[in-house]
Amino acid sequence: MNRTLPWLWASLVALVFLYAVVRAVLGISLQSNILALLPQTERDVTVQRIQDGIAKSFSRRVVFLIGHANPTKARIASRSFSFVLKQSGAISSLTTQIDPDAQRKIGAALFPYRAGLLSNADRTLLAENEGEKLVTRARATMYGPGGFASGTLFANDPFLLLPAYLLALPVPQSRLNLEDGALMVRDRGISYVLVSAELSEDAYTISFQERFDSLVKSAWTKAITEVPGTTMLRAGAIFYAHDGAREATAEISSIGLISIIGTLALLLFVFRSVRPLLLGFIAIAIGILFAFAGTLAIFGQIHVVALLLGVSLIGISVDYSLQYFCEYFDPDAKNPLDRLRLVLPGVAIGLSLTLVGYLTLLFAPFPGLRQVAIFSVIGLIGSVGTVCLWFPVLDMQSAPKLSGKLVDLAAKHWLLWESPALRYARSGIVGLCVLLAAIGACMLRADDDVRHLQSLSPELKHQEAEIRRLTGSMGGTEFLLIRGTSEQALLETEEKLIGRLSFARQQHVLDDFQAVSQFVPSVARQRENRSLVRENLIKPYLASYMSELGYAGRVDGAMTERFLTPKDLPLIGPLSLLSLLNATSGSHPAHVVLLDGVKQPGRLRTLTEQVPGVRFVDLTSDWSNLFGTYRRYALLLLVVSAGLMYPIHAWRYGWRDGAMVMVPSLSAATLAPLIGATVGIEFTFFNAMALVLVLSIGVDYSIFSRETSGVRKPVTMLAIALAALSTILSFGLLALSRVFAVHAFGMTMLIGIVLAFLLAPIAGGTTRSRAAP
């Protein structure tokens, strides 16, 4: 072997290490939003971008209810609580106190445009030529007690239409009452104050989650120290995300620890030496280093899931190390170079097939999966490069003295498939697999519901349900997306929609809704309103009304003023909602109509989407649909990668034998979900992804079985058994996870790998015919 190659490899490793260090010092951005792994849907980039923006702004909303038996104390506690949040800078906007002057400020802002502003009720009355009712109302107010009758107002708005308009503006969270400037609700003797906030950073950034969590803790500590007896409810995506991340971290450390200790114990037991461990570790570490640096160089950032999956995928490279180390048991392999020479064909073909398997992930339109593919391909190349170029140099000591018992045991696995005496056992195994597969085929159920795929903390779910119950709304994941050519077009579309929505509200299809056009009528509507007021109110009634009141002054109806547009409104009080409702992205005008308490999503979708330019969006079901689409996609990938692997098999073993070599891995990938179904495992996108992996790994086992011969056969089988055990220790253990996606992945891996190992000798079976004279 060339002596310079190990040195070249060493300098490459050093360079990559240096690059990774520099990137780490500059700061690595880790992503934890599982949805960031999802593809931009192929259907409509603009809609997708708008939806992403809305999903993001939804995810940034945080709501607290600060409760106390005494309403005043609840207000005090909420103030000290919000004070801490506000000080931190982690919050871009926070509402505890409603600006008591907001109504007046909004009135002042709308005043110049009053001529075109009519509440829906007033507009309907005028359209039905019932203007007299408005005169009666105005007269009663002019004569009535207190009220807002004033000489100045009369001169500008004699029928008091602007106050009526202001009072009809929609108020979100209608179950809350305004008390002493705070939005409050009373329930079972406890008064709650609403504190709503918007996060200044992405809810899915792990470092921000940590920061916000400790911030809430300290705000909470301050509140209960100052007002003992205070309670708190919270809701927001960030709490779920943080809880999930914490859970995952805890699991990684517990499952990870079992996995590492198990693998270490296994290897120490088999090889009675730490050398394979150390070398194996070096190979994996270098693989991860390459993968990390390569992914950062290509993507600029790393997603947590890509990192976790990728590290696991690189862990496969331990299989190649095991092929090498098991040659310790081979009496023919006298030195490291012999060992390498003997395993190299199997490793080379196995690696190239695994790379094909992983590279098919590149065809997936998932940004996250592409990252996983790149990460693991680079990592595997790094690991195998280390095995081939460094092991012969580093493994200079003589092989440890090992007992042949394990090899004898491994030889029995060959016997299971080769001994004529065990024919019936073989038939039994095949029969059992077919039977289980048949039962499983009947029970197999696909599940794409995103709510099942993420396991949300029950405690947080309960708090969110409480907040929803107390406040009446929290904003679901459903909304309407309005698109059009201009802002005015959007408003006109909404105006067509509002009648339908009001009808739906009446029919209890939903509780409530908020739309921009409820605050700002379109210019067309404002023109109509002006003419309604002029024709059906001013012309017939103003003169008599004025003379009745004895008013002889001038009336200024502001008929010549400009028209109100959304940008004229101050974002205070109820109007602060407007920033959330505007979803315009670049040059694509878009509005959102928020929906509260949607009870019949299907009916609402039909009802609203009949209006052109309106799209009913349910983020939850959209995500579920996506998971479904990509579950099917993952299965397609499986077929594609099997299809790509076959020519390599055929090139090496011939068309017939090549197909035979693929039998064990294809069977494992087919049987795993079916057998899983018999114990009630549903088929999700994550199970499908596990199958892609089962195929890659299973193909390796088959190739190793096929590439060995003679006395090496038991040795190779031992290596395969160790590989399968270590894979089960690293992946199969994930079945213990409480995170649904991880659990599903782990279960499929567990069943698939056991099958791949069990059936592997079938691939080697053809060696007999080859060896036969």
Added chain:
Amino acid sequence: MRATAAEITPQALLPGQILRGHFVQDRQLAGFPKQLRSEGSFVLVPGRGLIWRSEAPFKNITVISRRGIVQTVGGKETMRLSAARIPGLGQLYDIMEAAVSGDTTTLEQAFTIQRTIDAHQWQLLLTPKSADVSVSQLKSLSVKGGRLVDTIDVDKGGGDVDHLTFLNSAIEPLTLSEEERSLVGSQK
């Protein structure tokens, strides 16, 4: 000024008592050459609401309570302002109730009070404490009375002044007609 035994003080309502009487409201509005006069009767049910029944120039009923203001003309609701939605509306009712019933303790929370009291009559001049938003729109309030409140002048600024005169006011035990009960509700 401190009240002495010889000086008359506004008589507060005891729990379970209501105040009934007639009113004449003369409203002076800027730009209006003549005052808008309305007349009618009222019932104050402490904690529950004030029923303002206008008879002239036309019949209408306004009910003001902590929950807000409801106006009905000829049995039909023409306006409803909910205190849950309008900042300060609930507090405004507290002030009206206190002014009509002469409850100075409540008034003092929102107003600076200047008292002029002699043996037959007391007079309170109230100016809003600037911090209290619910009354900051008011310029001043002047309440005059003997045993009960006789007149209230509300200066809303900008030349708008309400002059209220109360006649035949009487404190009565809590007995309400069916209609009145439905107007103020049973809720405190």
